[in-house]
Amino acid sequence: MNTQKVKTSKNIEATAWRFMRLSGILLIPLAWFHVLLQDVVVGVHEIDIDYVAVRLANVGWQIFDILLLTFAFAHGMNGLRQVVNDFVHTEKGQRRMAWLLLVIWLIVSAIGAVAVIAGARPELA
Amino acid sequence: MQVTLRIFRYNPEIGRTKPTFDSYNLEVEPTDRILDLMEEVKAYHDGTLSFRRSCAHGVCGSDAMRINGSNKLACKVLVQDVSSPITLEPLLGLRVIKDLIVDMEPFMESYRSILPYMVNDDIPEDGKERLQSPEERARFDDTTKCILCAACTTSCPSFWSNGEYVGPAAIVNAHRFIFDSRDKAASERLEILNQRKGVWACRTAFNCTEACPREIHVTQAIAEVKRAVFSGSLE
């Protein structure tokens, strides 16, 4: 075996690669449980704003949803960035797209996070 | 037996810029190589048909092309292995120059970019060989088999999308040195591959491994390189 040690720098691509795999593994319980519960067990016909309000009033569910939001959306947006990189070839183009996706990611995440933390307002419905 | 050979034709020199297919009906033996059929066409049906070939038994890597949609060497596929009509097309992702001949230069450029040569100027004092155990030798045996035919690289979806991706063949050749106990430039090579257009563009689609006519475990080699980048270890 080759026992020599090698030096490599950590860069964003390497980190992203590892993140995709680790977050992916974490998302299996998170996303599957969420989908199983909301789409299958409860069903879209049983869901209305009161249901959401009750759910988001629970700290446990809030934490769960925040985790899911963070990891699922980051995982997805990074996946999209990789797909985009397959089609945008210039350094500049790739950097611009990465920024654009980052901004979208931040805005949508923020919107989602506010909703999860602040909860539903069924009284305004 | 009778087979139909459908061959991709392209030759801007005579205004044949719109890729089309020519069909030939041939009387063949089931054990004939596809390359034999192409030779037959060139000799007796259409002398203008152009393709590369040399050794005719799968060790030189000249005649890689898409045969019925997937990358193969024309000299390693027998008529009995495929169904008629047999469709021959040039490798995907490299510029077609004429008929089945593509421009190999970008491919070779990627190969050259990964320092494809032994870096180690220390020679034993007695001038003899450096020692290497059979186990150390076995570690990189698989990736020494590469014949640079480009079947792997041009089967890769990441390469189709982005020709800047260094591609499986270059990574295989880097692997051959990275895991050679005698070599001393593993860090440099890993750094070259530790980029967006290096190993991280690999999405493990696995077409490369399926396409390799030398049966190199290409995806495995790439995965080992990725792991080496992360762990900093070549064990």
Next chain:
Amino acid sequence: MSNQHQYEVVIVGGGGAGLMAALYASRGAKTAVLSKLYPTRSHTGAAQGGIGAALGNQEEDNTGWHTFDTVKGSDYLGDQDAIEFMCQEAIPVVYELEHMGLPFSRAADGRIAQRRFGGHTNNDTKQPVLRSCYAADRTGHMILQTLYQQCIKNEVTFYDEFQVLDLLVVNGSSAGVVAVELATGELHTFHAKSVIFATGGHGRVWEVTSNAYAYTGDGVAITLRKGIPAEDMEFFQFHPTGIFKLGILITEGVRGEGGVLLNNDGERFMERYAPTVKDLASRDVVSRSMYLEVRDGRGINGKNYMNLDVRPETVNKYAESDGRVLPDGTPYRVTGDDILEKLPDIIDFCRTYLGVDPLEQMMPVQPTAHYAMGGIPTNMAGEVLVDDKNTVMPGLYAAGEVACVSVHGANRLGTNSLLDLVVFGKQAGLRAAEFAQGSDFVSLPGDAESYTHQQIDQFMNGSGKEETADLAKEMKSIMMEHVGVFRTEEGMTQAREKIAELKERFKDVGLEDKGKVFNTEMLDAWELGCLLDVAEVTAVSAVARKESRGAHAREDFPKRDDDNWMKHTLAWMRDGKVDLGYKPVSVTKFEPQERVY
């Protein structure tokens, strides 16, 4: 004349010899390599079994034995000074390849592993010796890749897919070459102080051949047309074990690892022809024995092939009856996994092309045209010799299979071809650079490309009455039948006449493809022209030699005749005729003896 290039050294051919020459030449001179294929596709890559060097890594061996074995293998036609030089150089050059990174297979102690090969013996015990340094059964591939890698490292300039069509000779000196760039069809003139030909062999003259399509004798044909003779062209090696009909090579390493040849009676017939080394006799002996077995009705199922058996049980059976032991004294035994590890590629070939698994079934094999012992005459420095007095043509070098040093004489030993090309490739590279440093460019004539244009125009304007493929087929067939393993006056004369007729008909070859970009039809036609010239010279040289020696086996003259024929043939092409001359063999240490294995 837009595409003018000037290099001190121009190397034609990117195989093992060309790349080795390039590595050495480029250290001292501005060098370019012109290759009609991408260099890694050269035929060196198809070599399987190993490179011979008396390292003595696993058992006793020395260069003296290697030298004697090579002299004996050459049937005493090899030049002994050159052979001795090559066998001495073998050891440092193999280490050099290892230092370049060549991944040799290794023995348990970490040294380069060695295997047995035909004709290589312990001179005391007469038993086969472990001398072939190998990398599984892809030694040639590894050499080619390693040398190409080193060329990249040393930034050698390559012109890939450039077909050289003409050598420029000015006042008896080589001055450059003219080549066509296949991708564009443009002609390029390369002005050079030194030109090295490393263009490989010409096995495509024969029907059943292990040789690549590219092996069309370009180098010999081009130099013949420039008044340079070809040496010992009647000696062409038929390797005993090519896959039946296809000719794809099954390495001698199979027999080195213990495989045996069997006839239709299941008999290991080599015991009768070579009682001491049996299946590991030299190639000419084995090929001839196979031919005799077939002639006497013992071909498999009445056909003209034999079975090669490397199934573990067979190997172990004969290893036991031969009393074969490992260097440490334990009996030699193998398993299927051992065979697979040492011979992976030939197992793959058999599975792909025959649907036969050599670990479970026998392989059908027949002698296949394999290697040109003859070629452009050179000395040990790689300098090309133009007459029987060994006069050197200034600035012209040749190395590898295209050259005839002669270290192989009438028959080459396995593993000596890879050795030849690295040893003499290196010499040619060194000397070419040295020559370039001490000389000036010879100025080129204004019409340097005129002969090349003439050659191309002949095809472009040809009547098209004849098909290249038909002529090639007829040539291969007659050469296989009459200038193959066994030869007779009548057959060879017939072949000579047929080739002359084909050359006449060749003038009526035309092209459908009138384009410039990758006009491979034109290339095929040009290559056939080379093959016809080479075939003619081969046939004429062969008819003249009235003896049997090495690969030149005549039924009408079955004995070697040292009194009259211990000499090299030189053949010139003059005014469309072949003229023959002869020159003596260099004998230093070993007087000719009867050759038994």
Next chain:
Amino acid sequence: MTPILTSLRTTLTGYLRYRGREGHYSFLMHRLTGLGTLLFLIIHILDTATVYFFPSLYEHAIALYQSTPFMLGEIGLVFAVIYHGVNGLRISVLDLRLPEKWTIATQRGGVRMTFILSTLMWLPAAGVMMYNMLQHNYGMFGG
């Protein structure tokens, strides 16, 4: 630098016309299910956020989800999430722990197993969702 000669056209030709083995289709499905899930995820985050920002709109959003085309799409989404997860887990384990298992045999078997396993996990869920849809949207099963 040689110019980049690959293009969208090459990519699509490759995706659609290259006759790869299991891995090729596994790659395409992974990408497709990932992008599909992401698209849904973005919409889902935004529509759910209306419960805080524009509560009055949430009713309309939910109503849309309850329509037959969306419910069918939801059944597809569940498959996408399951497949992307199982396949992603397979890739992660191979990449992080068992790179030497990236062989033809394990790949072909692994991709098939992934597909079968995902389908088996999806079918009961799809059955329940189908039942709900038929019950609510078409008044079947005495709903």
